[in-house]
Amino acid sequence: MSQLAIEAKGLSKQFGQQIAVNQLDLSIPKGCIYGFLGPNGCGKSTSIRLLTGLLEATSGEVRILGEPLKGNEESLKRRLGYMTQKFSLYDTLSVKENLQFVASIYGFTGQRARQRIDELLSLYDLTAQSKQYAGSMSGGQKQRLALACATLHSPELLFLDEPTSAVDPENRREFWERLFDLSAAGTSILVSTHYMDEAERCHALAILEKGHKRADGSPQDLMAQLPASVIELSGNALREVKQRLIQHSSVLSAAQVGAYLRVLVKDNQPAPIDFIQRLCPDHQVALTRPNLEDVFVVSTGGRHVG
Amino acid sequence: MWVRIYAVLRKELKQLSRDKMTFGMVIMIPLVQLLLFGYAINTDARHIPTGLVNLSHSSESRALISDLEASQSIDFQQQYSDIHSAQQAIVKGEVRAVLYLPRDFGSRLVQHPNYYSGQKAATQAFTRPVGQWLVDGSDTVITSTIKALQNMPLQSVGNRKVEQAVTSFAVVPFFNPEQRTVVNIVPGLVAVILTMTMILFTSAAIVREREQGNMEFLINTPIRSIELMVGKIIPYVLVGLLQVGIILGIGHWVFSVPLRGGLSSLLLAALLFIFASLTLGLVISTLAKTQLQAMQMTIFILLPSILLSGFMFPYEAMPSLAQWIAECLPATHFMRMIRAIVLRDAMLAELLKDSIWLIAFTLCGLFIASRRFRKKLG
Ligand SMILES: Nc1ncnc2c1ncn2[C@@H]1O[C@H](COP(=O)(O)OP(=O)(O)OP(=O)(O)O)[C@@H](O)[C@H]1O
Ligand SMILES: [Mg+2]
Numbered sequence: 001m002s003q004l005a006i007e008a009k010g011l012s013k014q015f016g017q018q019i020a021v022n023q024l025d026l027s028i029p030k031g032c033i034y035g036f037l038g039p040n041g042c043g044k045s046t047s048i049r050l051l052t053g054l055l056e057a058t059s060g061e062v063r064i065l066g067e068p069l070k071g072n073e074e075s076l077k078r079r080l081g082y083m084t085q086k087f088s089l090y091d092t093l094s095v096k097e098n099l100q101f102v103a104s105i106y107g108f109t110g111q112r113a114r115q116r117i118d119e120l121l122s123l124y125d126l127t128a129q130s131k132q133y134a135g136s137m138s139g140g141q142k143q144r145l146a147l148a149c150a151t152l153h154s155p156e157l158l159f160l161d162e163p164t165s166a167v168d169p170e171n172r173r174e175f176w177e178r179l180f181d182l183s184a185a186g187t188s189i190l191v192s193t194h195y196m197d198e199a200e201r202c203h204a205l206a207i208l209e210k211g212h213k214r215a216d217g218s219p220q221d222l223m224a225q226l227p228a229s230v231i232e233l234s235g236n237a238l239r240e241v242k243q244r245l246i247q248h249s250s251v252l253s254a255a256q257v258g259a260y261l262r263v264l265v266k267d268n269q270p271a272p273i274d275f276i277q278r279l280c281p282d283h284q285v286a287l288t289r290p291n292l293e294d295v296f297v298v299s300t301g302g303r304h305v306g
Numbered sequence: 307m308w309v310r311i312y313a314v315l316r317k318e319l320k321q322l323s324r325d326k327m328t329f330g331m332v333i334m335i336p337l338v339q340l341l342l343f344g345y346a347i348n349t350d351a352r353h354i355p356t357g358l359v360n361l362s363h364s365s366e367s368r369a370l371i372s373d374l375e376a377s378q379s380i381d382f383q384q385q386y387s388d389i390h391s392a393q394q395a396i397v398k399g400e401v402r403a404v405l406y407l408p409r410d411f412g413s414r415l416v417q418h419p420n421y422y423s424g425q426k427a428a429t430q431a432f433t434r435p436v437g438q439w440l441v442d443g444s445d446t447v448i449t450s451t452i453k454a455l456q457n458m459p460l461q462s463v464g465n466r467k468v469e470q471a472v473t474s475f476a477v478v479p480f481f482n483p484e485q486r487t488v489v490n491i492v493p494g495l496v497a498v499i500l501t502m503t504m505i506l507f508t509s510a511a512i513v514r515e516r517e518q519g520n521m522e523f524l525i526n527t528p529i530r531s532i533e534l535m536v537g538k539i540i541p542y543v544l545v546g547l548l549q550v551g552i553i554l555g556i557g558h559w560v561f562s563v564p565l566r567g568g569l570s571s572l573l574l575a576a577l578l579f580i581f582a583s584l585t586l587g588l589v590i591s592t593l594a595k596t597q598l599q600a601m602q603m604t605i606f607i608l609l610p611s612i613l614l615s616g617f618m619f620p621y622e623a624m625p626s627l628a629q630w631i632a633e634c635l636p637a638t639h640f641m642r643m644i645r646a647i648v649l650r651d652a653m654l655a656e657l658l659k660d661s662i663w664l665i666a667f668t669l670c671g672l673f674i675a676s677r678r679f680r681k682k683l684g
Contacts, residue, residue, distance in 0.1 A: 052526055077528045088523035092324045093317065104313030105527045
C-alpha cells in the first residue's frame with residue numbers, strides 16, 4: 001500500500017498558448033498538511049483542479065490515495081473533499097438546508113444525516129446560524145460552512161483552495177485549529193494560500209511561480225537551507241540605500257520592513273556582512289534568521305518583493 | 307440514486323420558491339401574454355382608418371358610403387379634395403386606404419351589373435368599376451379586407467331589395483362557427499409559452515450553477531450527470547403543467563375557448579411536449595457558458611417556434627423549406643396536437659405521428675445532453 005496521498009509526475013496544463021501548470025512533480029505523504037504557496041495566477045487553483053480530476057491534464061500522471069486518477073475519478077470522489085476558492089454553496093438555501101443537500105448527495109439519510117449535520121453545526125460553530133441563508137452570512141461563517149460541507153463525508157484527502165482569503169486573523173487561527181484536528185484524525189490536506197504565516201503552519205509546502213514549482217520541503221528545512229543570507233540594515237535614507245544596493249548582482253532583493261532594510265545576499269558572497277558594510281559604511285548591519293518570505297523571494301528570483 | 311435525485315429536486319424547488327422574480331414569471335408570463343394576445347391578435351381587420359375622395363356628391367354615393375361603414379371594417383376618417391392629397395395621406399400613414407368616387411359615379415352605377423339582379427345583369431354590355439380603392443398594400447391583412455369588397459352588391463345603394471346572391475359553395479366552419487381568432491390562438495399560445503419558459507428555465511437553471519461556481523463543488527461529489535439532470539427538470543415539468551392549466555383555464559373562462567378533448571389526452575400531449583422542450587433546454591445548457599448565452603439560444607429557437615409552427619400563419623401556406631424547418635421544431639408538432647385535442651376532440655392515438663416524433667426528439671436530446679454534459683470544468 002502506498003503511503004502517498006498525492007503523487008504527480010510531470011503534471012502540465014496548457015490553456016491555448018498559456019501554460020498554467022508546468023511539469024509539476026509532487027509526492028505528498030498521507031496525514032500531512034501540504035501547502036501551495038504562490039502569487040495570484042501562479043497556477044494554484046489549476047493544480048488543485050487537475051489533482052481532483054476536475055480538469056483534464058495536458059500531460060503527466062497523477063496517483064491519488066494510491067490509485068491512478070485517470071479512470072478512477074468517480075470512485076475517488078467519495079474519498080476526496082474539495083473546498084473551492086469561490087464560495088460554491090447555495091446562497092438562497094439556509095445553512096442547514098445546504099448541509100442537508102450535501103448529506104443526501106453523499107448518501108446520508110435519516111438519523112445518520114441528522115446526527116452528522118448536528119455534529120458539524122456545533123463543531124464549526126454554526127448552530128446559531130443554522131436557519132440563516134448562506135448568502136447573507138459573513139466571510140468567516142461562509143468559509144466554516146464550506147469546510148463543513150467539504151468534510152461532511154469524512155474524506156481521506158481534503159483540498160482547500162485559498163480557504164482563508166476572506167477571513168480575519170482571529171478566525172484564521174481558529175480555522176487552522178480545525179485543520180490540525182482533521183489532520184490529527186488522519187486526513188491528508190492540501191491547502192493553497194498566498195499568506196506566509198499560513199504557509200509556515202504547513203508540514204510541507206511547494207512554492208509555485210508561473211506554473212513552475214520553485215521549491216519544495218518543510219518550512220523549517222526551506223528556511224535553514226536558504227541559499228542566501230539575510231541581513232538587516234538600519235540607519236538613515238533607507239530608500240536611497242535600497243536603490244543603491246539592488247544595483248548589485250549579488251543582492252537578490254532589498255525590502256524595507258519598518259525601520260529596517262531587509263537585504264538578501266546570494267551565497268556567492270563569502271562574507272555577506274562585510275560586503276554590505278563596505279557598500280554602506282554609515283549603517284548598522286546585522287545577520288538575522290531567514291523567514292519564509294525570504295525563501296519565497298529567493299526561490300522566485302527576487303522579482304516579487306522590492 | 308433516488309436519494310440524490312430527490313435532493314436535487316428539493317433544492318431546486320426551494321430555490322425556485324425563494325426566487326420571487328422567477329416564480330412570478332412562471333405565473334405572469336402565461337397570464338399577461340394570454341390576455342394580451344387574446345384581446346390584441348385579430349386577423350379580421352376592423353375599423354381600418356380610411357380616407358374618402360368623393361367627386362360625385364350624389365345621394366347614391368352617400369348611400370354607398372354608409373353601406374360601407376355599416377360593415378364595420380371601414381372607418382371613413384378623412385375627406386380629401388383630390389386624389390394627390392389622398393395619396394400623400396397614405397404615405398404619411400394618416401389612413402390605410404382611400405376610396406375614390408369619380409364625378410360620373412352615378413352613370414357608372416346604373417350601368418353596373420351588381421346594381422341590378424338576375425337576368426338583367428347579364429344583358430348589361432358596357433360596364434366600368436364604380437370607384438377605385440387605393441390601399442396601403444404593405445399590410446396584407448388590410449389589403450385582403452378591402453379586396454373582399456371588390457364584388458360588393460350595389461342594389462341597396464339604389465334602395466332596391468337586395469337579392470340573396472346564390473353562392474357557388476356553401477361554407478360550414480366547423481369547431482369555430484363564429485370565426486373567432488382567439489379560439490385558435492389560445493391553444494397555440496400554450497405551445498409558444500411552454501417553448502419559451504421550459505427551454506429558458508432549464509438551461510438557465512443549469513448554467514446558473516456553473517456561473518455562480520456551485521458546479522465546481524457539485525461535480526466533485528459522487529452525483530451522476532443523469533441524476534443531476536433529472537432532479538433539475540422535474541420541478542419544471544410541474545411548472546409547465548401549471549402553465550398549461552393557467553392558459554387553458556383562462557382561455558376557457560375568459561375567452562370561452564371550448565375544451566372539447568379528453569383531459570388525459572391533453573395531459574399526455576402536454577407532458578410529451580414539456581419533456582421535449584426540457585431536453586432541448588438541457589442541450590442548450592451544455593453549450594452555453596453564461597445565462598445570457600442560454601437566453602440568446604432560447605430566443606433563437608423561440609422565434610421560429612412562434613413564426614413557423616403554425617401559431618401565426620397556417621403551416622400549409624409556407625414554402626416547403628420553411629415547412630422542413632418547422633418540422634424540426636417540437637412546437638410545430640405540439641401545435642398540431644393541442645389544437646386537434648382542444649378544438650377538434652382528437653384522441654392522442656389519432657396523433658401518433660406527432661407523438662412519436664416528440665418522444666424521439668426527447669430521447670435524442672437526452673442522449674446528446676448526457677454525452678455532452680461531462681463532469682469536468684472548462
Ligand atoms: N479556464 C481557463 N482558461 C484559460 N486560462 C486559464 C483558465 N483557468 C486558469 N487560467 C490561467 O491559468 C493561470 C493560473 O490560474 P489559477 O487560477 O490556477 O491561479 P491561482 O494560483 O489560483 O491564482 P489566484 O491566487 O488568483 O487564485 C492564470 O494565468 C489564468 O489566467
Ligand atoms: Mg486560485
